[in-house]
Amino acid sequence: MMTWQGDQLHALHAVECEHTLFEMIVSLARDLGFDHCAYGLRMPLPLTQPKIATFSNYPVAWQRRYQEKNYLAADPTVQHGMRSLLPVIWSDNLFAPARELWEDARSFGLDVGWAQSREGLNK
Known part of the structure; x- marks a missing residue:
């Protein structure tokens, strides 16, 4: 079974x-x-500018803000996923290096979550 x-x-x-x-x-x-989720996929090629595909049902205004502020580059959940297969729970401590991102996300009601990578960077 x-x-x-x-x-x-x-x-x-x-x-x-x-x-x-x-x-x-x-x-x-x-x-x-969870009411919302996102899925991101980083293509391995081209090496110099790999394509990133994202799918999300987050509020459209939040998706727009995330892109405008280039939060992908600072998102600790993304950084964690690049180096570990272990899940990570969103917390003040996790987002300490990216306080603006965390405060912005919370202003959109996004304050509880977890993230997990399918493959780490070295896989």
Whole structure:
């Protein structure tokens, strides 16, 4: 008998459309009690300017602010994911080096969360 997680992972691996995949991720996030989620993918090539694809159901105003302020470059959850496969829970301590980002996120009601990488930078 497969576990709930095993069933979900099996279903995710069977998806061929990126938008359908993200819809499933949103559903899983909601099952875990989260209203919003984001998924980012950094392509390995080209080496000099790798493409980054992001999918998010965060409020549009927050997505716009995140891009305008280039928060991707300072986001400690992204930095953690580049070097570790372990999940990280959002906290004041985690966001200490990026206080403006943390305060901005909280002003949009984004103050509880966790992040986990599928692969670290060296994988």
